[in-house]
Amino acid sequence: MLIQSLRMTRRDWRAGELRFLLVALIVAVASLASVGFFIDRMRAGLNRDAHQLLGADLVVNADQPIDRAWHAEALRRGFTLAENVTFPSMATAGEGDKAVSQLAAVKAVSAGYPLRGALKLATSDGGERATRAIPEEGTVWVDPGVLSALDVKTGEMLKLGDKQFRIAQVIAMEPDRGAGFMNFAPRVMLPLSDLPATRLIQNGSRVTYRLLVAGEPGAVARFQRWLQGRIERDNVKGVRIESLESGRPEMRATLDRAEEFLSLVGLLSAMLAAVAVAMAARRFMLRHLDACAMLRCLGLTQNQVTAMYLIEFFAVGLAGSLLGAAVGFAAHFVLLEGLGKLVTSDLPPATFLPALQSMATGLLLLIGFAIPPILQLRNVPHNRVIRREQDAPQPATLATYGLGLFAFIGLLLWQSGNPKLGLLTAAGFLAGFAVFALAGWLSLRSLRVLRMGINHPAWRFALTALQRRQGATVVQIVALALGLMALLLLTVIRGELVDAWRNSTPPDAPNRFVINIQPEQKADFEKRLTANGIGKAQLYPMIRGRLIQVNDQPITNETYVDDRARRLVDREFNVSTMRDIPPQNRIVAGRWYDNSKPEASVEEGLAKTLKLKLGDKLRFDIAGQQVEATITSLRKLDWGSMRVNFFVILNPALVENMPQTWITAFHLPMEKASLVNDLMREFPNLTVVDVGSMIRQVQDVLDQVIAAVEFLFLFTLASGVLVLYAALVGSQDERIRESGLLRALGATRRQLSQSQWIEFALIGGLSGVLAASGAAAVGWTLARYVFNFEWTFSPVVWIAGLTSGALCAFIGGWAGLRNVLNHPPLQTLRGI
Incomplete structure (x- = not known):
């Protein structure tokens, strides 16, 4: 056998x-x-x-110097270590009356930093070069903003605390920069060995100590569990373990x-x-x-x-x-x-x-x-x-x-x-199969009326053949529609999805954040931006408030076990207020407030971390005043958009008289980089955050992955072509037999040729309309429920569907005429 x-x-x-x-x-x-x-x-x-x-596989952040026993344990396990210390301080250039100062984010690094990735330094020709080195003793590396703010050049001197440093290099990109408070100001990087000589760290200084760990993934995971156990056992405060998810959302x-x-x-x-x-x-x-x-x-x-x-x-x-x-x-x-x-x-x-x-x-x-x-x-x-x-x-x-x-x-x-993606795709595919089959069957039923009113032989042959082979015709319609839908997803819909993906973090995404804008400065600041061609900057009020109660239950860091939840309730929130929901935000539960009573909208991730739900009452302490609001909606934010986002938004009537400052984000072209220095001179209290390096990292990843996705769509194209081919040749044998019989009964070659063109045109046209509708529905579903993109329907999809359907009809008709009509009728009759 x-x-x-x-x-x-x-x-x-x-x-x-x-x-x-x-x-x-x-x-x-x-x-x-x-x-x-x-x-x-x-x-x-x-x-x-x-x-x-x-900058590492594992990063330990602490408000105090990190326990040396943790260092020893990491070394005992064979890990590579590095350290850095970050804090804000004033950098000064010049002497006496000509001295100029600038708030800087100082970062002292040890040898080996960063353990993962590399710093990029600016070159004299305007390019960049990667390095794994750190500044030499007595030198610093700085962001371009430091040079422009202090009006200095590389090779000149800069003072930090009690020590003078020579500016040796300009930092083009710092891989682990992040967007924390310590990184709001331009960077000044120095070797860790020079930090004591500056005498900048004193009692009460706001300093972050970081221990960087690199090693084999499994060993790092075991060390992380050991470290987490030590932190919980000894009830260590002010320490957190940073990951890619928490550090770079x-x-x-x-x-x-x-x-x-x-x-x-x-x-x-x-x-x-x-x-x-x-x-x-x-x-x-x-x-x-x-x-x-x-x-x-x-x-x-x-x-x-x-x-x-x-x-x-x-x-x-x-x-x-x-x-x-x-x-x-x-x-x-x-x-x-x-x-x-x-x-x-x-x-x-x-x-x-x-x-x-x-x-x-x-x-x-x-x-x-x-x-x-x-x-x-x-x-x-x-x-x-x-x-x-x-x-x-x-x-x-x-x-x-x-x-x-x-x-x-x-x-x-x-x-x-990904169960959600898989189930949505499978459900859409099966739903499309069922809908296409039903539409094909109903269309064939409706042809009976059309056939009764037509006397043209070719049309009657075509309509009769479609109805006589209802099962095979429905299969052809479904297969062609699915194949065309794949091709539309490959071309039109794929392009719109990719464009929506790009637009979620577009090239003109905000690369400068400005905070601490005072209410009396708001109008002048907006005029300054408008005068310099920055017309899309939206200013939002920012209010500092601490969450103290949820549903009349006091909240402290002891209320939660999760480390991130503890950190959130142990500090003040950046709360805002506005009448309308901001762009890039989407309500996923509840409704937007109507300003008739105290209400709040909460980011869904924060709600999950703090175990908040619709209807909960939140009480905030804002500058000594307490306000209470009911959660009426949960919002989903697009963190990749690099726009201003808030965890909690309160309705305006609730915080109308509360102390507040303003925050904005805008895109600053390279040729207008001097605007930052002008704003700092005119409004010296402002803090300008440069997130351009993060935008570049996101864009680099986006461009490379989209290129990979477009290559993979070649497989989808091949699958769609196979389905089209299978649909067109599936009934070829039956067509050959029918053609032989009709020609034996007196039908002319021209009549059969016309009938096949009509038959394929009807099938192709219907399949094209169904495919366009299915592709648009799939695109909208994926954009809304999987990728969280903004989506707009385009008539190009239906135009492309009809065109593709007609093209397939011509191709199918040509293939059918060539193989069917050239078959000798006598040979067909002998094989019956």
Whole structure:
């Protein structure tokens, strides 16, 4: 039986019966494998290399010098360590009456800093160069803002406390800069060994001590647990452990979206390839009905027939899965090449898990969608050799389609690692399948009325053929619509999604934050910005308030166990007030307040951390005055937008007479960099924060990952083309028989040609409209519920859908006319 099955496999391969099936399977497995290998290695690399955004694998922050016992334990475990001390201080240039001072974010670093990533220094030709060194003793490295504010150049002297330093280099980018309070002012970096000579740190100084740890990921995780246990056991205050998620939320959001986009491409490609495999398996079954009946007449039992075809499909599935995994493995290197700038060192080697996942999906895909046709072959009657009849599929046969589909979706969810994205994609795909099928069936039913009023022979042939093959026609409409929908997602919708992604952190995103604008300065400050062409800056009030009660229960840092929750309630919040919800904010629960009574809107992440919910009453202490407000809405913020965001927003009537300052964010072009110095001279109390380096990091990651996503969409394109091809050739055999009969009964070649053009045009036009509607719906759903983008419907989608449908109709009509009408009628009649 095995030998006979292998012989059949070889014969079907030579006859070309299995080639399309194998290609569809390879595309499905390759798309999943490439995404799987890429995400697996990228995630491992980012967990290691993306910690350059922190300067280490693990960072311990403390308000006091870090316990030396922690240092000793880290060294005992074989880690590489570095330290830095950060605090605000005045930097001075010049002597006597000509001395000029500037508030600076001073950072004293030890040898080895940063442990991950590298500093970038400005070069004389306007470029940048990376370095792993630190300033030499007696020298400092500074931000460009220090040079302009103090009117000094490299090589000149700068004073910090009691010590003079020579300005040696200009910092172009600092990977672990962050956006904390200590980093609001321009940076001045010096060696840690020179810090004592400055005598800047005194009792009461606001200083942050940081211990940087780097090592093997598993060992670092164990050390983190040990350290967390020591902090909790000894009840150490003012210490926190920093991670990529807590330290750089804007970068984490970008990386999460990257993985979601990549997973979406793999899911879409695999699902389309599944449709192609299912149609190829169905065509294989239809073309083997006669051979199966002959085998039954020669004495083979149902079980033997089933076993032979199962072995054949398993051999094809195994070969296709192995080849697909190999293609996917090779393709993921192309993706890694595109992300070479993001990952600064060699990635960890690939694991076997993505290969096993993709191969298991491929085998299940083929077996799951091949079993129903095989079960139909099992029930082929002996008299099929004489009578061209085939019973309708049995209920058990149809049920196997459902089992195979659910198992396939389960494997996709397992591989994507994102249940929300996987379920939404699968639900959209299945909903599209059902809606397309229903629309196709209703359209065919409506053709009856149209057919009764038409006497043109070609039109009557076309409409009659569509209605006579309702099942095959609906399958063609569904397959074409799904394939066209994939192509629209690849082109129009993909472009709009990528544009929305770019717009979430656009090139003109705010790169300067200005805080401490006094109420009496607000009007003059806005006029100054407008006069310099900065017209999009929105000023928001900022109120400092401490949360003291929730639902009449006093709140302290002892109320919560979570370290982040403790830190939040142990300090004052930046609270704001405004009438309308700010841009880049979206209500996810409740409603926006109406200003009729004391109400508040809370960021959903803060609500989760502090265990707040709609209806809770919050009491704040604001400059000695207490206010209480009820939570009426939870907001989702886009941290990657780099715009002004607030955890809590109160309605204006509640805090109308409270002391407040103003904050704004705007994009400052490079050619207008001197505006900052002018503002500082005119408004010396302002603090200007330069977040340009963070914008550049986010944009670099965004550009590289989008390039990788566009490469992966080639698999989606291949899947869509396969579905289109399968849909067009699926009824070719039946068309050949019909054409031969009609020509034998007197129909002319021209009439049949016209009828096929009409038939394909109707199918293509309907499929194009359905595909455009489905692509727009999928795009809106993904933008709103997965990627959190702003989305607008574009008529270009429907125009592209109709155009694509018409193009497919012409291609299908040409292919059909060439292969069907050139078939001799006599040969067709002899084969009936």
